[in-house]
Amino acid sequence: MKITVLGAGVWGTAVAAQAVARHSVLLWARDAQQAAHMQRERTNDRYLPGITLPNALQVTADLKAALTHAQGGLVVVGTPMSALRETLQTIPADTPALWLCKGLEAGSGLTGHELAPQVRPQGRYGVLSGPSFASEVARAQPTALVAASHDPTVLDRAVAAFHGDALRVYTSTDPVGVEVGGAVKNVMAIATGVCDGLGLGLNARAALITRGLAEITRLGLALGARAETFMGLSGLGDLVLTATGDLSRNRRVGLALARGQQAGEILAELGHVSEGVYSARTIAQRARAAGVDMPITDAVVALLEGRFTPQQVVQHLLQREARAEG
Numbered sequence: 486m487k488i489t490v491l492g493a494g495v496w497g498t499a500v501a502a503q504a505v506a507r508h509s510v511l512l513w514a515r516d517a518q519q520a521a522h523m524q525r526e527r528t529n530d531r532y533l534p535g536i537t538l539p540n541a542l543q544v545t546a547d548l549k550a551a552l553t554h555a556q557g558g559l560v561v562v563g564t565p566m567s568a569l570r571e572t573l574q575t576i577p578a579d580t581p582a583l584w585l586c587k588g589l590e591a592g593s594g595l596t597g598h599e600l601a602p603q604v605r606p607q608g609r610y611g612v613l614s615g616p617s618f619a620s621e622v623a624r625a626q627p628t629a630l631v632a633a634s635h636d637p638t639v640l641d642r643a644v645a646a647f648h649g650d651a652l653r654v655y656t657s658t659d660p661v662g663v664e665v666g667g668a669v670k671n672v673m674a675i676a677t678g679v680c681d682g683l684g685l686g687l688n689a690r691a692a693l694i695t696r697g698l699a700e701i702t703r704l705g706l707a708l709g710a711r712a713e714t715f716m717g718l719s720g721l722g723d724l725v726l727t728a729t730g731d732l733s734r735n736r737r738v739g740l741a742l743a744r745g746q747q748a749g750e751i752l753a754e755l756g757h758v759s760e761g762v763y764s765a766r767t768i769a770q771r772a773r774a775a776g777v778d779m780p781i782t783d784a785v786v787a788l789l790e791g792r793f794t795p796q797q798v799v800q801h802l803l804q805r806e807a808r809a810e811g
Contacts, residue, residue, distance in 0.1 A: 487511075487558035488646055489551045491572055493519060493544065495532040496585045497563020499619035504646055505542045508558075512544045513551035520546040531756075536623045548575065555580055559642045561613070566590060566760060569597055574604045581609040581639045583632065583646075587667035588764035594771040596664040596708075611639040612660055613647070614667040615718040616726035618733075625651040631718045632656050633663035655718060662714030665705040669768055670724040671735045671761030672785050673697035677728035678739020679788065679795050693781070694728050700779045704768070707775040735761035748789045765789055780805060 486508045490501040493514035501512040514520035523529055524544040527537055538544075545551055552560070552575065560580050562572050566588035576582050582605070584597055593600065601610045611634025622628050632643035632654055640656045648654040657663055673694065680693050701724065702715045714720055727733045738759050741751040748762055765786045772779040784802055787793040793801065 486642065486645055487554055487556070488561060489513060489555035489558070490561045490563050491548075491551065491575075492563030492568075493523060493529060493532070494563060494565075495529075495619040497561070498523075498529045498533050498536075498538070499623040500561060500563065500585065500613075500647065501542055502536070502538055502623050503625065503649075503652060505539050507649065508646060509554075510542055511551050511554040512542060513548060514544060514546055517546035520544045533620060533623055536620065552576065552580070559583060559646055561585065561646075566597075566764065570600055570604055573601055573608075573610070576605065576608070578605055578607045581611075581636070581642055583611050583613050583634075583639065583643055585613055586760070587614060587664070587671060588760040589668050589767045589771060591763065591767050594767050594774070596661065596668070598660040598664060609636045609639050610634065611636065611643060612664055612667070613643060613654075614663050614723065615655075616722040618726070618730065620732065622652065627651055629653040629655065629718055629722075631663055633658070633660040633719070635660065657714065657717070657719075659711045659714045661708055662705050662710030663719040665708060665710055666701055666715055666720040666723060668760070668764055669701040669704060669782070670697075670720075670727050671759070672765045672768060672782050673701070673724055674727040674733050674735035675739040675742070675761045675765070675785050675789075676781050678733075678736040678741075679743045679785075679798065680739070681736075682740040682743025683795055683799065685799065690729075694724060697728070697781055698724055700777075700781055703777050704772050704775065704779065707772075707777050734759045738762055742788055743795050745795075747791065761785075762789060 488508050488510045490497045490512045501510050504510050560576050560582045562584035566586040613632050615630035617628045644654045769782050769786050784798045
């Protein structure tokens with residue numbers, strides 16, 4: 486299969502490096518200098534330091550050539566959520582597209598599967614998500630993901646593209662649930678980082694992750710998802726990994742917030758996109774519009790905006806009235 490990956494960031498590079506062992510893969514980088522460096526040096530020093538790119542992986546800054554390469558195959562969008570709409574507009578309607586980003590679009594509050602019909606009404610598309618750090622995927626460490634779409638052709642191509650010895654790809658026909666899980670878990674990871682950074686203990690961490698999953702599920706059900714999706718890879722699996730894994734950028738944001746750092750300073754130090762920071766406010770707004778109570782999300786937004794200190798966030802959550810768990 487011919488595969489084009491749009492976006493030479495951490496995730497685009499990782500999945501391109503993984504797929505090239507069995508397919509013809511072309512990786513597109515927006516920056517021509519970056520593309521030339523990666524093609525020549527076989528590294529992506531900014532996003533995946535220490536990873537040697539396979540010799541078979543070709544890198545280009547020519548978007549037209551990249552899209553032509555994927556005809557009859559698959560385009561994988563490896564951009565941040567903020568660029569998904571713009572990127573989907575460039576992909577021909579007859580070429581299936583699969584995106585990797587996790588979040589809601591700022592302003593509209595839409596998931597990928599809600600915005601895609603606006604720009605590709607006749608197109609075929611899906612999302613690839615699940616508990617995974619890009620560096621481990623690039624190193625071919627065992628990973629399980631879920632491809633979600635209403636289109637069986639997209640699911641078939643996703644499995645053909647990525648399912649192999651080190652990477653298992655499950656399929657789902659609940660893209661709403663998969664996308665909500667992938668988006669909101671980033672916010673919960675920030676909250677868990679704050680909890681751990683304050684030294685609140687393992688009991689508090691377990692409670693926070695569990696109640697975070699309840700928030701994710703409530704929002705997902707309100708938007709039309711299926712409950713069982715949130716007990717799978719893109720729900721519970723991705724939440725646990727992102728909230729507790731040391732490689733998680735969103736968790737590191739929470740740890741830094743607990744130390745008293747401000748969001749802008751933290752992002753500058755990270756040098757990478759932290760989707761939880763960018764999507765927290767949008768998720769809270771979408772929840773309010775849907776009539777869904779999400780106290781942890783609201784607390785993270787207040788903390789990121791400087792309206793609460795970490796200690797005040799904890800006090801606020803602990804002082805909420807008792808209620809039934811279900």
